Structures are given as structure tokens and as C-alpha cells.
Amino acid sequence: MGALLAFSRVVDRLSHVFGEAASWMVLLSCAISAGNATIRYGFNYSSNAWLEVQWYLFAGIVMLGASYTLLRNEHVRVDLVFGNLPPRARLWVDVFGLVLFLLPATVLLAWMTWPFFLDSFVRHEESSNAGGLLRWPVKILLPMGFLLLTLQGLSELIKRVALLRGQKPDAEVVTEYHRPDQ
Numbered sequence: 001m002g003a004l005l006a007f008s009r010v011v012d013r014l015s016h017v018f019g020e021a022a023s024w025m026v027l028l029s030c031a032i033s034a035g036n037a038t039i040r041y042g043f044n045y046s047s048n049a050w051l052e053v054q055w056y057l058f059a060g061i062v063m064l065g066a067s068y069t070l071l072r073n074e075h076v077r078v079d080l081v082f083g084n085l086p087p088r089a090r091l092w093v094d095v096f097g098l099v100l101f102l103l104p105a106t107v108l109l110a111w112m113t114w115p116f117f118l119d120s121f122v123r124h125e126e127s128s129n130a131g132g133l134l135r136w137p138v139k140i141l142l143p144m145g146f147l148l149l150t151l152q153g154l155s156e157l158i159k160r161v162a163l164l165r166g167q168k169p170d171a172e173v174v175t176e177y178h179r180p181d182q
Contacts, residue, residue: 019068063145
């Protein structure tokens with residue numbers, strides 16, 4: 001179990017790094033959006049490349065930030081029954097959810113999106129818009145994001161199994177669930 005927990009710590013750090021990058025992409029996307037609006041309405045000029053950069057950044061925010069969101073236990077969940085369960089039962093629900101839903105889905109999606117990226121890369125696919133960008137840099141975010149989410153799902157599974165076995169993982173395991181403010 002020690003080697004698995006060490007793997008989990010590495011994955012958690014990786015997710016944290018990509019989560020930080022995604023948070024900076026939000027700021028950069030806002031700045032580019034404000035710049036695009038200023039240039040478009042102030043100087044009557046528009047650039048397809050800068051508009052596409054915004055879309056690429058948004059894709060990066062979502063795909064690279066998903067694993068960090070899972071690390072922080074902030075993904076959307078239905079809390080009708082779950083919030084009233086005892087902590088050990090919550091761990092079991094998480095284990096089953098990770099094994100039956102998250103991991104198979106993310107592995108399948110990573111596998112399915114890889115050819116989508118590879119085709120774009122091999123063909124040097126470009127945007128159909130004048131002045132647009134290459135498409136493969138944004139398309140690689142799909143398999144990369146699903147791979148990161150798969151790895152983080154494995155990390156969460158390892159930590160929850162360790163807790164169920166009575167071991168305390170070194171990494172902070174977020175098992176507390178709070179109901180959203182209403």
C-alpha cells in the first residue's frame with residue numbers, strides 16, 4: 001500500500017500543478033477577452049487568432065482543471081442521500097463511483113479522443129477562419145485532460161481504500177461533503 005500511496009502523492013502534486021495552471025488561464029482568458037472587446041469596439045478591428053486563443057484557454061481551463069477539481073472534491077454530485085450517510089459509507093460510495101463510473105468513463109474518453117488529436121496533428125489541421133490557429137494544440141487537451149482525470153481518480157481510489165483499511169494517507173483526503181448554500 002505504501003507504493004500506491006506514494007503514487008497517489010505524485011498524482012496529487014501533478015493535479016495541483018495543472019490546477020494552478022488552469023487558474024492562471026482564467027486570468028489570461030479574461031485579459032484577452034477584455035483586450036479583444038476593446039480592440040473590436042474601440043478600433044473596429046478583430047482578430048480570429050485572438051478569439052481562438054480564448055477558446056483554447058477555456059478548453060485548457062476545463063480539461064486541465066478537472067483533475068484538480070476532483071482532488072479538492074468539488075465535482076458536482078447529487079447530495080440527497082449521500083450527505084446523510086456516515087463517513088465510512090461515504091467512502092464506500094466513492095469507491096464504487098470511482099470504479100464503476102469515473103474510471104471506465106475517463107479511460108474510454110481518453111482512448112476515444114487520442115485519434116481525434118492524432119488525425120489533426122498528422123494533417124496539420126488549421127482553423128477554417130482567416131488568420132486562425134492550428135487545431136491540434138487544443139485537441140491534445142482532450143486526451144490529456146481525461147488521462148489526468150483518470151490518474152486523479154486512481155489517486156482518490158487509493159486514498160479511500162487506504163482509509164477503509166484503517167491507514168491514514170499522507171496526503172489530505174477530502175472526504176467531507178458540504179451542502180451548497182441555498
